[in-house]
Amino acid sequence: MTDINLQTTHGTGLGRFFKMNWVFSARRDLIFLIGSVLAGWAVFGMYLVMGWNMILVWLIWVIVLDTPHFFATYSRTYLDREARKQMPRLLILSLGVFLIGPAALILSYGLQGLGAPFWKTPWYGFMIMVSLWAYWHVTRQHYGILRLYHRVNGETGTKDARIDSWVLYGCLLVPFVAFLARHGGARRRVGLEGRLTFPEREVGQGWIDYVAALQWELWVVLATIVIVVVLLGVFAARQVQRVIRGEKIALPKLAFLAAVLPLHLYMCYSDHLLFTGLLVFTMIVTIYHDCQYLAIVWFYNENRYGGNPQKAEKTYGIAAKLSRNFWIYLGFAIATISVPVWGLGCLIGRINVCSPGPVWGDQLQIGGTTWIAFYVMLTLGFQMHHYVLDQFIWRPSKDKKLREDLKMEEA
Template identity: 25%
Template sequence: MRQPWIRSARYDGLLILAPPFLALAVVLLLPAPYRSTARMPLLAWVALVVLIDVAHVYGTLFQTYFDPLKRQQRRTLLWVVPLACYAAGVALHSVGGMVFWRALAYLAVFHFIRQQYGFLRLYGRQEPRDAGSWLATALVYYATIYPLLYWHLSPARNFNWFIDGEFVQVDWPAGRLVATVLYVGLIAAYAAWELRRWRRTRTLNVPRNLLLGGTLVSWYAGIVWFNGDLAFTLLNVVSHGIPYLALVWNGGPTPASARRAPRRGAWAGRYGLLVFLAAVALFAYLEEGLWDGLVWREHGTVFGWFQHLPTVASPALLMWLVPLLALPQSTHYVLDGFIWRRSK
């Protein structure tokens, strides 16, 4: 069968499908303490959190506000979403800081899960539906939901999504066992269906299976297998951020007859890729600098100039400031539910 690549075997393989496997290989090479403790080297934090995790958020700009055509087509959406996100953030933070961070964490989790489902739909777009096709959808969802269930049903872990205590956690071994049995059973059912399909048709959807394998690897290893902040961050961030940036740079999903979508606006031209990467990195650095200078005060050596800013400690001011600083993230999560939709 002709494989349903988004752009090409080389492009998809290196930038969309390989990241979780490469991240796992790096984690396996880490010294043991980094796989099972909350230790996070500063350089690793900068590379993973600032230059990939936060930076990928700003990739959305190139599919929305920085694209003249799409900015015109989605004018109302691009105004309403950030205003609504900010209003909701202020309302949540007025109830309590933890309420805000918990809501944002669960919104982020939903966004991460849906990205995997979106890639699954892209890689299954040429396949006819049959009685077992639902198994692929069920597996991509449960490959992400099971590790989250394990996290929620375990004692405190050595990592978090945003801040400690954001997820509701209850130590329930029986619940973890039931979730694990369902996990193994679903993997077995999918493997059996795929084997039967291959025997019948002698075709194998390579990118779909690599995507599912990478999802299983990154989420299980990052949350269940290892219990370290660096291991979790590396598997979580690399597996999500790099494929997202690759999809944005490709211009989104395109038909086979158009391997490269036409570029418009700030990233057009000979140095478009350099502009793209430099822009998202710069925006990420500025955002994290403001967070560090105004709120966290944790990485002064990285954000030296921002340490001259006054630390904001007043709950009344934080209620307005924190949702504003988090607005790029919340807007990214919501807009992404709209900008990648296709009629087919």
């Protein structure tokens, strides 16, 4: 994000109307920060058009991309000698999130022993909390990338930055409420009946009568649509206003929003994903996030460790050694984390497409087998730990060295 990276054209062509400053470079941004949204659409195609076994697709994704993106956080922290010195308190205290799952399980066992009819609530509440946190985590990363585009295009703290932020948050979080209100799996987790779709309007039924007869959840869905339309209308009006005034618009930012918003809006409002498990939705919105994250971490690694590899290895340790080659880096993540963790999941029967059978566990039943419960606590613990660390390690406004490693200013 130095002058070398800011791909700007002045006075001619697109440069007359647009700011053309990129986070990495035009090519890298278009491939990884923007174009990798196609991975999400590809997963959707595997489900809707190809009819593939989505559990198997999920297993491949979680081994090859999703778990390595967790590893990228650990290489950025625990495997980096200087990072360990810089943030010891965070790296120790953040491990406390691994206690949340056991606490929920123990509480459920205790309530069961007391004969409470709601004894499963703490455990299911724990899993719901992690699921919602996961979507918030994806949203926050998109917001972070938007902030980077604001920074490199001189829009930080401006009216446009505020409008963009409201549009991004609104068009990702508000439609998600509509999705949860209609999806059968999400509804059952909170005690509601099956999936919910809009009914056909009866012959001769007026629109006012039709809307008045809808279930309250569909009123919620309609309210979210109104909010999204208003937000997009304000955003479009602002762009028109800038054009009329002869002000340049940040094209990379527009390209980024044009990638992320349609994916989330379509997946949340379409009926297609109401007929499958939440796993498919999770893959679609998260695989884009994974590609972005790995690209950002690798860019960071190149700048932090790449100038003098021998010196970097002495200063930073194994993180620098692994960062000499992306494929070695990815292979190490798969071999040391993905395969052991998900191999165990296959062994105990948590993942049915790879279970060798007979297995050590069965479907999760608190009060019966606990092998799978322990496994769920482990995997969700890693997720939460990743979320907590990410909230603190990517704060360039407060970390000069991070700004240097992200090429946001001259070292």
